[in-house]
Amino acid sequence: MTTETAPDATPPILEIDGLHTTFHTRDGVVRAVDGVSCRVHRGEVLAVVGESGCGKSVTALSVLRLIPSPPGRIEANAIRLDGTDLLELSPRRMQAVRGNEISMIFQEPMTSLNPVLTVGRQMNLVIDSHERLSRRECADRTMEMLGLVRIPSPEQRVREYPHQLSGGMRQRVMIAMALACSPQVLIADEPTTALDVTIQAQILNLMNELREQFGTAVVLITHDLGVVAEMAHRVVVMYAGRTVEEASVADLFRTPRHPYTQGLLASVPRLAAERETFEHRVRLKEIPGVVPRPGGARRGCLFAERCGYVRDRCRAETPPLADSAPGHRAACWETDRVASAARA
Amino acid sequence: MPFVDGPQGDAAGKVVRPPMLSVEGLKTHFPVRKGVLSRVTGYVYAVDGVSFSIRKGETLGLVGESGCGKSTVGKTILKLIEPTEGRMRVEGHDITDLGPREMRPFRRTMQIIFQDPYSSLNPRMSAGSIVGQPFVIHERTAGRSWEERVAELFERVGLRADQMRSYPHEFSGGQRQRIGIARALALNTKLIIGDEPVSALDVSIQAQVINLLMDLQEERGLSYLFISHDLAVVEHISHRVAVMYLGKLAELADKREIYLNPLHPYTEALLSAVPVPDPAASKRKRIVLEGDVPSPIAPPAGCRFHTRCPYVEPRCRIEEPAWREVRPRHWVACHLR
Ligand SMILES: Nc1ncnc2c1ncn2[C@@H]1O[C@H](COP(=O)(O)OP(=O)(O)OP(=O)(O)O)[C@@H](O)[C@H]1O
Ligand SMILES: Nc1ncnc2c1ncn2[C@@H]1O[C@H](COP(=O)(O)OP(=O)(O)OP(=O)(O)O)[C@@H](O)[C@H]1O
Ligand SMILES: [Mg+2]
Ligand SMILES: [Mg+2]
Numbered sequence: 041m042t043t044e045t046a047p048d049a050t051p052p053i054l055e056i057d058g059l060h061t062t063f064h065t066r067d068g069v070v071r072a073v074d075g076v077s078c079r080v081h082r083g084e085v086l087a088v089v090g091e092s093g094c095g096k097s098v099t100a101l102s103v104l105r106l107i108p109s110p111p112g113r114i115e116a117n118a119i120r121l122d123g124t125d126l127l128e129l130s131p132r133r134m135q136a137v138r139g140n141e142i143s144m145i146f147q148e149p150m151t152s153l154n155p156v157l158t159v160g161r162q163m164n165l166v167i168d169s170h171e172r173l174s175r176r177e178c179a180d181r182t183m184e185m186l187g188l189v190r191i192p193s194p195e196q197r198v199r200e201y202p203h204q205l206s207g208g209m210r211q212r213v214m215i216a217m218a219l220a221c222s223p224q225v226l227i228a229d230e231p232t233t234a235l236d237v238t239i240q241a242q243i244l245n246l247m248n249e250l251r252e253q254f255g256t257a258v259v260l261i262t263h264d265l266g267v268v269a270e271m272a273h274r275v276v277v278m279y280a281g282r283t284v285e286e287a288s289v290a291d292l293f294r295t296p297r298h299p300y301t302q303g304l305l306a307s308v309p310r311l312a313a314e315r316e317t318f319e320h321r322v323r324l325k326e327i328p329g330v331v332p333r334p335g336g337a338r339r340g341c342l343f344a345e346r347c348g349y350v351r352d353r354c355r356a357e358t359p360p361l362a363d364s365a366p367g368h369r370a371a372c373w374e375t376d377r378v379a380s381a382a383r384a
Numbered sequence: 385m386p387f388v389d390g391p392q393g394d395a396a397g398k399v400v401r402p403p404m405l406s407v408e409g410l411k412t413h414f415p416v417r418k419g420v421l422s423r424v425t426g427y428v429y430a431v432d433g434v435s436f437s438i439r440k441g442e443t444l445g446l447v448g449e450s451g452c453g454k455s456t457v458g459k460t461i462l463k464l465i466e467p468t469e470g471r472m473r474v475e476g477h478d479i480t481d482l483g484p485r486e487m488r489p490f491r492r493t494m495q496i497i498f499q500d501p502y503s504s505l506n507p508r509m510s511a512g513s514i515v516g517q518p519f520v521i522h523e524r525t526a527g528r529s530w531e532e533r534v535a536e537l538f539e540r541v542g543l544r545a546d547q548m549r550s551y552p553h554e555f556s557g558g559q560r561q562r563i564g565i566a567r568a569l570a571l572n573t574k575l576i577i578g579d580e581p582v583s584a585l586d587v588s589i590q591a592q593v594i595n596l597l598m599d600l601q602e603e604r605g606l607s608y609l610f611i612s613h614d615l616a617v618v619e620h621i622s623h624r625v626a627v628m629y630l631g632k633l634a635e636l637a638d639k640r641e642i643y644l645n646p647l648h649p650y651t652e653a654l655l656s657a658v659p660v661p662d663p664a665a666s667k668r669k670r671i672v673l674e675g676d677v678p679s680p681i682a683p684p685a686g687c688r689f690h691t692r693c694p695y696v697e698p699r700c701r702i703e704e705p706a707w708r709e710v711r712p713r714h715w716v717a718c719h720l721r
Contacts (some may be wrong), residue, residue, distance in 0.1 A: 065554065067546070092558025092586045147557045147584070148500060192451070193679035196416070204414070207499045207580070208450025208613075230557070233583045234499070236450045236613045237657040238673050263558075263586045264614075266659030289663045307591040308661045309616040312643050321598060322620060324591035330542055 052079035053257045054103070054142075054225050057117040061095070061102045064111045071338065072098040074281035080225065082255040087268040087289070089261075089304070090278035091331055096261045097147055099278075100227045104144055105134050121225065140170050143223035145214050145231045147261075152214065153202040159186075159213050160198025163220070170221040185216040190242055207234040215243060222254045229261045244271055265308050269293060277301045280331050280342040283361055287368040295382045297370035299347045302382060303327035341372070349374040349381075402476030404575050404607040405461065406437035410470035412453070412460045416681060429680050430456040432631035433470075435707075438575070441601060443608040445618035445639070447654065448628030451680065454611045455499055457628075458577040461609070462496050463487055474575070495568035497561075499579040499611075505552040505563060512538075512548025515566045537566040540596055542589050558584045565593060569600065577609045582617060594621055615658050619643055627651045630688040631680055633707070637714035647716045649693050687719065695720055 061073040073095040080086045088096050101107050102114045105126065118125045121141060126134065138144075146152040154162055163182040167173065173181065186194035189212040202210055211234040218226060226247070232240040244267065250256050260271060268275060268289065275292045277285040277300065285298040296302040306325045329346035340355040341347070347354065353373055361371040364379070372378060412431040415424040431453040438444045446454050459465045461472055463479065471480050474490050482490070498504035505514055516534040535545040541562040552560055561584040568576050578597075582590045598621060600606055612618050618625060625642040627635040627650065635648040646652045653671040673692045678684050684691050690700040697719065705717045 063554070065550075067549070070554075090586065092562075092584065092589050093556040097556060148503075151503065190677050192677045193681055196679070196681055199418075206451040206455060212450075230584070234450065234580070234613070236448065237615065237654055237659070239450055240613075240659075241657045241670065241672070263584070263590070264659065265587060265661040269661050269663040269665075270659045293661075293663050304586070304588055305661075307587040309587070309591070309594075309614075309620050310661065311616050311655070311658060312619060312640075321623075323595055323598070324620060326591045326595060327588040330539075330544060333544060333546065 050081055051123070052120075053082050053122055054259070055079045055118070055120040056099070056103065057119070059099060059102055059114070059116040059119065061098050061107060061115075062113050064113065071281050073102060074338065076278070076281075076283050078276050078283065078286070080257045080259055082224075082257055083251055084274070085251065085258045085260055085272045087260045087262060087272035087275045088278060089263065089265065089268060089275060090284075091280070091300075092263075093331060094278040095281040096278060097229055100144060100229055100259065100261060103227065104138055104142060106138075139166065139218075139223075140221055141223060142225045142227065143218035143221065145211075145218045145226070145228040147229040153210060155202055158199055158201055159205070163198070163213070163217060166217045167220050181220065185220050186213070188219070188246060189213075189216045190239055191216075208236065208239065211235060212239075212243070215246075219246070219250060222250065223256060224254075225257045225259065226250070227259045227261070230263065231260070232267065233262070233264070240267070247271075265305065277304070282342065282371065283369075284343065284372070285368075285370045286361070287365075291365070291368050295365075295368075295379050297364045297368060297375045297379045297382075298343075298372045299349050299374070299378050300327070300343050302378060303346075349377055401440070402473065403437040404440045404442070404475060405609070406471075406473045407457075407461065408435045408471045408473075410434045410457065410460060410472065411468045412456050412465055413468045426681055429631050429683055431460065431467075432680075432683070434628070434631075434633055435470075436626055436633065436636060438607045438609060440574075440607055441605040442624070443601065443610055443622045445622030445625040446609060446611045446628060447613065447615060447618055447625065448634075449630065449650075449677075450613070452628045453631045453680070454628055455579050458496060458579050458609060458611060461577060462491075462494055464496075492571060493574040494577065495571065495573045495575070496577045497564045497568045497579060497581040499583075505560060507552050509551070510548060511543075511550050511552065511555065511563050514552075514563060515548075515570055518567070518571045534566075534570070537569055540569070541566045542592050558586065558589060561585060562589070562593070572604075573606065574604075575607045575609070577611070579611045580613065581610070583612065583614065590617065597621060615655060627654070630678060630683055632688060633715070633717065634689065635714075635716045635718075637711075637716075641711070641714050645714075647710060647714065647721045648689075648718050649695055649720075650689050653694075687717070 056078050059073050059076045063070040063072055076099055090096055103119055107114055119127055160182055164178050167178050167181050183194050191197055191212055215231060232243055251258055272289045275289050276283055279300045285301050296305055309324055327346055332342055341359050344350050344354040359371045359373045361369050364370040364375045410431055411433055414428040414430055416426040418425045448454055460467050479490055512534050515537055516530045538545050543562055565581055582593050610621055622639050624638050626633055629650050635651050646655055653673050656671040678691050686702045687700045687705050690696050700719055705719045707717045709715050710721050
C-alpha cells in the first residue's frame with residue numbers, strides 16, 4: 041500500500057558490496073551467494089524474491105555474520121551499515137549490532153527460539169540486553185510487544201514453551217522480539233508465511249508503522265508476490281546466488297526484463313475473483329527444469345538451460361547486471377525481447 | 385453435530401464405499417498447568433468438535449486463523465496426539481482407540497508433511513536416507529534399488545539426485561520442505577495430510593509441487609487434507625474447503641461455493657485480506673477485523689467469532705450457532721444465514 045517513492049538521494053543505511061558466500065562441503069565448493077550487491081535506504085522496503093535455494097537467507101545471515109565457519113566463508117568488498125563496514129567489526133561489536141541496529145526475523149521460528157526457555161524469559165532476555173529497564177518495565181514491555189503482534193492471552197503465553205505454541209504464534213513471538221528495540225534495519229525472512237491473511241495484514245501494517253515512525257529500512261524476503269506488490273518499493277530478484285533483476289515494484293510487475301522473473305510472475309496462483317473464469321482445477325504454469333548444481337561450472341547465464349529466449353551467446357558469456365531501462369537492471373542478453381514479450 | 389458427506393454422494397441410493405477418512409465430533413484439549421505442583425488449571429480447547437470426511441481421490445482444503453487448531457487436527461488424525469473425544473475412521477475402520485501396534489497398517493497409508501520442515505527431519509541422516517527409510521523398513525522396492533526410486537522422487541519434487549547425499553542443514557528452507565514432501569510420497573500412501581506443505585516454496589516450485597500432487601491424485605487416487613494459509617493455492621488444489629475458527633469449523637462447502645459465495649463473516653474477511661499480486665491493481669475493500677483475538681483457553685460464549693464479527697447481533701453473544709446445511713452441500717455455523 042505504499043505509493044510514495046523511496047528517498048534515493050540520501051546515502052543508503054545498508055549497502056552490500058560484492059558479497060560472495062561459499063560453503064566448503066565434501067562435494068566441493070557451494071557458491072550460495074555469488075556476487076550480490078544491493079543498497080537499502082532509510083524508510084525503504086526492499087523485497088528479495090527468488091527460487092528456493094537461490095541464496096536469500098544466506099545473504100541475510102551473511103550481513104549479520106551468522107554463517108558458521110567452517111564450512112561457510114563470507115567474502116565481500118564491504119557490508120556497510122550507515123557507513124561502517126560490518127566485516128571489520130570485532131565479534132563483540134558485531135554482537136551489539138545484532139538485535140540493536142539490525143534485527144532479523146528468521147525463516148524457521150522453531151530453530152531460532154530456545155526450546156527450553158519460556159516465551160516470556162526469551163523476550164525478557166532480548167529486551168534486557170538492549171535497554172536498561174527494571175524487571176517490572178521489562179515484563180510490561182514484553183506484554184506490550186506480544187499484544188502488538190496480536191498474541192491472545194499473552195499473560196498465559198509468556199509461561200509457555202515454544203513447542204506449545206502454534207506455528208503462527210511462534211512466528212509472532214519472533215517478530216515481537218525483532219521489533220522490541222526499534223532497529224534501523226529489519227531483515228525479515230518470510231515473516232508472515234505461517235500466518236493467516238488477516239493477521240498477516242496486521243503484521244505488515246505494524247512493520248509499516250515502524251518504518252514510518254523510526255525510518256526503519258526493511259529487507260523483506262518472501263515468496264508471496266502479493267505481499268511484495270503491497271509492501272515493497274523496490275525488488276531484487278535472485279537466481280542461483282546471483283541478482284538477475286532489480287527494479288521498482290511497479291516496473292518489475294509491469295515489465296519484467298529477465299525471463300526468470302517473467303516465469304515467476306506467470307506461476308503465481310491467483311484467486312478466482314481475479315481471474316476471468318472459474319475452471320474446476322487449473323494446472324499452474326511451471327518453469328521447466330531445475331536450478332544448476334551450485335558446485336558446477338558457472339559459465340554463461342545460469343538460467344540458460346531453462347530459458348525460452350536462449351541463444352548461443354547465453355551459454356558462453358555471463359550477462360552482467362546492467363541498466364536495461366531507467367532504474368531497472370537485468371542480467372540478460374535478450375532483455376529487450378523479454379520486455380517486449382511482457383508488454384505484448 | 386451431523387456427519388458431513390463428501391462429493392459424489394449416493395444419489396441413486398447405492399451402497400457407497402466408506403470415505404477415505406471421516407472425523408466425527410473430534411476434540412483435542414491440552415491441559416494448562418500452573419505452579420510448582422503443575423496443577424491442571426484449565427485447558428487449551430485446541431480442537432473442540434470438528435466433523436468432516438474426505439473421499440478417495442478428494443482434496444479437502446483446511447484454512448483458518450493461526451492457532452485455531454489446524455495442525456492439531458492433522459496430528460490427531462495420525463494419532464501423534466490422542467483425541468479427547470470423537471471418532472476417526474479410515475476407510476470405515478475406527479482407529480480412535482487403536483494402540484501403536486494396531487495402528488501400524490494405517491500408518492503405512494497415511495503420511496504427514498509437517499509445517500516446520502527443519503525440526504521434522506533427522507539432522508544425522510542424509511536426505512536420501514530420510515526419503516528412502518520407508519522403503520527400507522517396508523521392503524517394498526519391487527525389484528529396484530531404493531536409491532533409484534528415491535532419485536526419481538527427488539527429481540519429481542524438483543531436487544537433484546546428487547542432493548541425496550546432503551544433510552538437512554545443508555538445504556534451504558524450501559528444499560527441506562521438498563524432502564518432507566518426497567518422504568510422504570515414498571510409500572503407497574493413500575492419504576496425505578499436508579500441513580502448509582508448499583508455504584516455504586517459491587511460486588515456480590510451488591506450481592511444480594501442486595501440479596505433482598494433482599497428477600499423483602489422478603494416477604493413484606490419493607486423498608489430501610491440505611492445510612494452508614494461502615487461499616489462492618487452496619483454491620487451486622481443493623475440491624472442497626473447510627474454514628476453521630478457534631477449534632471449530634465455521635464453514636464447509638465445495639470450493640466454488642466458498643470462494644464465490646462465502647456465507648460466514650470470517651470466511652468473507654479472510655478472502656478480502658488476500659494480498660493481490662499486482663501493484664497497479666485498485667485495492668479491494670479489505671474487511672479489517674477489529675476486536676480482541678480470543679484465546680482457545682477461554683473461548684467466548686455464544687458464537688466464537690462474535691468478538692470480531694462486523695455483523696454481530698445480541699443473540700450471537702449468548703447462543704452458539706448450529707452447524708447447518710444452508711444450501712445443498714454448503715455448511716455454515718452462523719445465526720445470520
Ligand atoms: N551449511 C550449508 N552447507 C552447504 N550448503 C548450504 C549450507 N547452507 C545453505 N547451503 C546452500 O546454499 C544455498 C542457498 O541457501 P539459502 O538458505 O540462502 O536459500 P534461500 O534462497 O533462502 O531459499 P528458500 O527460499 O528455500 O529459503 C542452497 O542451495 C543451500 O543448499
Ligand atoms: N503440545 C501442546 N501443548 C499445549 N498447547 C498446544 C500444544 N500444541 C498446540 N497447542 C495449542 O493448541 C492451539 C492450536 O494449535 P495448532 O498448532 O493446531 O494451530 P494451527 O491452526 O495449526 O496454527 P498455525 O496456523 O499458526 O500453524 C494453539 O493455541 C496452541 O498453542
Ligand atoms: Mg531461506
Ligand atoms: Mg499449524
